[in-house]
Amino acid sequence: MGMVTNLFVKDRVAIVGAGITTFMRRALETPRELAWEAARMALDQAGLTLKDVDCVVIGSAPDTFDGVHLKGEYLADGSGAIRKPMTRVYVGGGTGVFVPVSAWWHVASGLCKTVLAVGEEKMSPAHPHPQYVFRYIWDPIIHRPLEPNLIWIFAMEMRRYMAKCGAKKEDIALVSVKNKRNALDNPAAQVAANITVDDVLKSEVLVWPVQELDVSPVTDGAAALVITSENVARQVTDSPVWIEGVGFTLDNQHWENRELAFPRYLNYAARMAYRMAGIERPWKEIDVAEPYDPFDYKELHHIEGLMLARPCEAWKLLKEGYFNRDGELPTSPSGGLLGVGNPIAAAGVMKVAELFWQLRYEAGKRQVKRPVHRAVANAWGDLMQAGTVIVLGN
Amino acid sequence: MSVTKLPGTKLGSKEMYSLPGLVESAPQAKYDFSAGPTISRFLQGLKEGKILGRKCPRCGRIYVPPRDYCEYCHVALTDWVEVPDTGTVHTAVVSYISVRRERLEKPEIIGVIRLDVPGYPPNGYEFAGLFHRLCVPPEEAMSDEVIGMKVRARWKPKEQRTGSILDIECFEPVR
Amino acid sequence: MPRRVGIIGVGWYGFRPSTPEVHFQGMMFESSHRAYADANVDPRKDVDVFVDCQEDLWEGIAITDEFAPEPIGGTLRPTFTVPGDGLLGVAHAYMLIRSGLADVVAVEAHGKPSEIRTLQDVYYMAFDPLHVRPLPTGNPFFLAGLDAQAYMQRTGASREHLALVSVKNRTNGLKNERAPYSARLTVDDVLSAPYAVYPLTRYDIAGFSDASVTVVLASEEAAKRFTDKVVWLDGIGFSTETGSGAVEWHAWGRMLSMRDAALMAYKLAGLAGSPSESFDLAEVEDRFSFMELLSLEELMLAKEGEAHRLLEQGHFNLGGPLPVNPSGGSLAMGVQLEATGLARLLEAVLQLRGEAGPHQVKGARKAVVATWRGVPTYTSAVAVLSAG
Numbered sequence: 010m011g012m013v014t015n016l017f018v019k020d021r022v023a024i025v026g027a028g029i030t031t032f033m034r035r036a037l038e039t040p041r042e043l044a045w046e047a048a049r050m051a052l053d054q055a056g057l058t059l060k061d062v063d064c065v066v067i068g069s070a071p072d073t074f075d076g077v078h079l080k081g082e083y084l085a086d087g088s089g090a091i092r093k094p095m096t097r098v099y100v101g102g103g104t105g106v107f108v109p110v111s112a113w114w115h116v117a118s119g120l121c122k123t124v125l126a127v128g129e130e131k132m133s134p135a136h137p138h139p140q141y142v143f144r145y146i147w148d149p150i151i152h153r154p155l156e157p158n159l160i161w162i163f164a165m166e167m168r169r170y171m172a173k174c175g176a177k178k179e180d181i182a183l184v185s186v187k188n189k190r191n192a193l194d195n196p197a198a199q200v201a202a203n204i205t206v207d208d209v210l211k212s213e214v215l216v217w218p219v220q221e222l223d224v225s226p227v228t229d230g231a232a233a234l235v236i237t238s239e240n241v242a243r244q245v246t247d248s249p250v251w252i253e254g255v256g257f258t259l260d261n262q263h264w265e266n267r268e269l270a271f272p273r274y275l276n277y278a279a280r281m282a283y284r285m286a287g288i289e290r291p292w293k294e295i296d297v298a299e300p301y302d303p304f305d306y307k308e309l310h311h312i313e314g315l316m317l318a319r320p321c322e323a324w325k326l327l328k329e330g331y332f333n334r335d336g337e338l339p340t341s342p343s344g345g346l347l348g349v350g351n352p353i354a355a356a357g358v359m360k361v362a363e364l365f366w367q368l369r370y371e372a373g374k375r376q377v378k379r380p381v382h383r384a385v386a387n388a389w390g391d392l393m394q395a396g397t398v399i400v401l402g403n
Numbered sequence: 404m405s406v407t408k409l410p411g412t413k414l415g416s417k418e419m420y421s422l423p424g425l426v427e428s429a430p431q432a433k434y435d436f437s438a439g440p441t442i443s444r445f446l447q448g449l450k451e452g453k454i455l456g457r458k459c460p461r462c463g464r465i466y467v468p469p470r471d472y473c474e475y476c477h478v479a480l481t482d483w484v485e486v487p488d489t490g491t492v493h494t495a496v497v498s499y500i501s502v503r504r505e506r507l508e509k510p511e512i513i514g515v516i517r518l519d520v521p522g523y524p525p526n527g528y529e530f531a532g533l534f535h536r537l538c539v540p541p542e543e544a545m546s547d548e549v550i551g552m553k554v555r556a557r558w559k560p561k562e563q564r565t566g567s568i569l570d571i572e573c574f575e576p577v578r
Numbered sequence: 579m580p581r582r583v584g585i586i587g588v589g590w591y592g593f594r595p596s597t598p599e600v601h602f603q604g605m606m607f608e609s610s611h612r613a614y615a616d617a618n619v620d621p622r623k624d625v626d627v628f629v630d631c632q633e634d635l636w637e638g639i640a641i642t643d644e645f646a647p648e649p650i651g652g653t654l655r656p657t658f659t660v661p662g663d664g665l666l667g668v669a670h671a672y673m674l675i676r677s678g679l680a681d682v683v684a685v686e687a688h689g690k691p692s693e694i695r696t697l698q699d700v701y702y703m704a705f706d707p708l709h710v711r712p713l714p715t716g717n718p719f720f721l722a723g724l725d726a727q728a729y730m731q732r733t734g735a736s737r738e739h740l741a742l743v744s745v746k747n748r749t750n751g752l753k754n755e756r757a758p759y760s761a762r763l764t765v766d767d768v769l770s771a772p773y774a775v776y777p778l779t780r781y782d783i784a785g786f787s788d789a790s791v792t793v794v795l796a797s798e799e800a801a802k803r804f805t806d807k808v809v810w811l812d813g814i815g816f817s818t819e820t821g822s823g824a825v826e827w828h829a830w831g832r833m834l835s836m837r838d839a840a841l842m843a844y845k846l847a848g849l850a851g852s853p854s855e856s857f858d859l860a861e862v863e864d865r866f867s868f869m870e871l872l873s874l875e876e877l878m879l880a881k882e883g884e885a886h887r888l889l890e891q892g893h894f895n896l897g898g899p900l901p902v903n904p905s906g907g908s909l910a911m912g913v914q915l916e917a918t919g920l921a922r923l924l925e926a927v928l929q930l931r932g933e934a935g936p937h938q939v940k941g942a943r944k945a946v947v948a949t950w951r952g953v954p955t956y957t958s959a960v961a962v963l964s965a966g
Contacts, residue, residue, distance in 0.1 A: 092817065114676075117676075144640075214499055268529075430703045436601070470603075472611075477614065
């Protein structure tokens with residue numbers, strides 16, 4: 010793969026603050042206001058102000074949701090980018106984890122000491138239904154004439170995973186049950202609930218095998234992180250959370266030319282991040298994970314891509330309670346996208362924020378029942394293409 | 404985090420649409436996409452009732468759908484090859500909702516078809532394939548037997564073909 | 579001692595008002611293929627990270643990032659999209675190399691405005707939906723008109739001076755094969771044309787052209803493995819003055835983001851003397867004629883209010899002490915949407931290599947490149963280059 014491992018980084022890079030808005034179906038706040046709320050909360054937690062921030066990185070997915078072209082420019086002032094270096098980064102749904110990943114090299118390069126990393130998404134403006142925006146993600150010539158909707162592609166992947174790995178709907182539904190229950194302890198949660206596998210199996214069939222309760226909702230929300238150099242981190246906090254590994258990969262757009270049961274692109278990204286973090290046996294060395302879960306089967310898919318379980322094995326471990334908050338390797342203790350909500354770019358930042366709080370033992374009722382030192386989060390995006398991974402440690 | 408009330412004000416659907424100062428904006432964003440030489444030729448092939456693939460002069464891979472370039476060798480693809488319009492079903496699903504999230508009267512059956520294009524290992528990670536409709540009843544699409552089922556393209560009659568992916572009506576089982 | 583970053587390859591395709599013979603991915607393939615050939619690298623083995631610069635609504639595809647990796651050799655590699663000008667992608671490349679995460683980074687940016695049927699409407703979509711979009715403003719470039727007015731009032735520059743910029747650049751472009759809008763223009767032609775947006779006529783505003791540009795950057799040691807021909811990226815700066823929805827916070831008649839970006843770039847480049855004496859040429863923002871003069875001021879290549887006087891004296895002409903936009907700038911080459919900054923960078927790199935041909939600035943050793951993202955943004959980027 011040809012990636013460099015000898016880094017010129019003298020200073021490590023740390024997360025010192027995190028902020029998050031309520032995740033909701035419709036927010037009164039404008040996109041800029043949502044970004045501001047999350048950014049302000051993150052700065053407050055870090056004990057810093059905008060004056061201390063050198064650089065800003067913004068993550069937001071399709072401009073078509075908020076309904077503003079050049080969305081990064083629009084969100085700039087809400088995200089603190091006033092007379093500051095700012096860029097926006099974008100890898101579809103993978104953006105949420107990619108925002109802190111790119112903030113990492115802002116600091117590691119020596120260019121910036123304190124970076125405000127903001128993820129925001131407001132899906133509710135899209136009329137008649139935000140789902141319709143996904144009409145435009147397909148290849149305009151080869152795919153669009155078939156009028157695909159987004160859920161088709163997930164359904165196809167879920168079906169392939171079920172066929173190849175022998176997982177049944179009731180096995181996969183356990184992810185939804187676990188995450189929505191975890192979310193009951195998350196004040197940000199939009200769709201936390203105590204549901205059963207039966208509830209999932211009785212919910213509306215959208216695109217078989219995908220049913221209503223297998224899917225995360227449409228959400229408005231924002232989340233932010235303050236990322237600094239080691240020097241600054243030591244001045245502002247006793248418990249910095251170090252960014253130990255970053256990884257990202259983008260596969261081609263032709264998802265109809267690949268095996269859909271295993272996310273190869275995520276695996277490449279995970280290997281890149283683990284190599285940087287010096288992790289050789291992730292299934293042993295990772296204590297808690299936030300794998301991206303826009304659909305319930307996706308969490309299993311990603312657990313395998315992240316090498317936290319062997320391919321086709323995750324659903325079996327799930328049944329044994331392995332991934333519960335009181336299990337061997339808790340996943341999505343936050344409640345994930347299925348429980349908290351899915352404001353595309355902000356969702357990934359939310360997951361990283363959750364691991365930040367977990368590693369500082371500040372997650373309250375959501376704190377996992379085992380000591381935590383190393384954690385991994387991933388996000389996924391585009392047409393089954395983007396894998397972004399971040400490894401954190403305390 | 405010790406905060407129990409996070410920032411953000413929830414709105415119900417009726418509340419949102421009766422907000423004072425609500426602004427409606429219907430953007431006009433229209434584009435004309437050039438297909439380029441490769442896709443143009445591919446569409447022409449569909450009009451003629453053929454599925455065309457394009458070959459990499461370096462590694463020999465035949466791409467369907469064809470591209471201008473080989474993503475592995477990063478060189479321009481050259482030879483055109485007519486590939487069989489038969490294949491096996493890689494995955495299949497049944498859709499009950501439209502692109503606008505409305506209930507469909509008649510469910511749509513779609514999937515990914517792994518085409519019988521030479522050069523790819525039989526159960527390899529990568530293959531030449533198409534995303535298209537399947538002409539099977541919903542119950543069959545949901546059965547275990549459909550995965551790996553042999554299918555063939557059902558072409559629209561010549562007069563109805565326009566040079567589009569829809570010149571293939573669907574893929575139907577080879578019985 | 580921070581790692582030195584150099585440009586080891588450039589490639590381009592297009593620079594024409596329309597390119598119907600290619601799909602946009604075809605353009606990306608062509609420019610990247612040429613850049614890799616120029617840099618003597620195998621993208622599948624030697625390039626560590628791929629950066630693509632595109633915006634959804636310019637492309638007509640939601641999540642345009644999906645189409646990024648394949649054509650530029652980035653499939654299954656670390657690839658991502660920066661929705662922003664190509665120079666912002668170069669800033670990421672600089673940071674990636676400086677951090678040590680990558681040795682070689684490819685940056686691609688393209689624009690295919692010919693395929694946007696409703697270009698003006700897409701521009702309107704960038705405006706704040708609550709406060710600006712509902713206003714009946716006729717032409718989205720009204721914001722540039724307001725800035726032009728404020729600039730002229732502050733500095734005493736006249737419409738004639740603005741016209742002189744257009745004349746200089748469109749004439750320079752006649753020597754540049756990448757300049758479809760070049761012309762033998764006179765000040766009279768410009769002044770007698772009707773206003774497009776007061777005080778600007780159609781000749782004061784750059785047209786649009788399609789192009790893709792790819793740049794390959796590498797650390798000093800990595801560069802040695804591939805080529806002797808290196809142009810050093812001594813400094814890069816980027817800044818945002820305010821959000822496009824907070825127009826009222828913009829300092830009218832100024833482009834503070836460009837000044838902030840210049841200060842950042844000059845600091846990294848360790849510029850010894852004054853900027854006005856540090857460079858042999860400048861490729862700067864000129865998609866509106868007044869922007870060239872404003873850019874020169876914000877880049878500190880001219881004192882406040884002095885740019886138009888120096889222009890009059892021929893200071894910035896092709897044969898003058900500091901040639902500005904010897905390529906013809908955007909006024910002659912067109913605006914390629916987010917690839918515009920890389921077009922400026924491309925021209926500067928060719929100059930520093932002595933490969934610019936008929937519009938070569940003799941003995942060019944140091945150059946400054948500056949870009950603004952255009953209406954309705956307040957974001958700029960600046961790069962400082964020196965010949966290897």
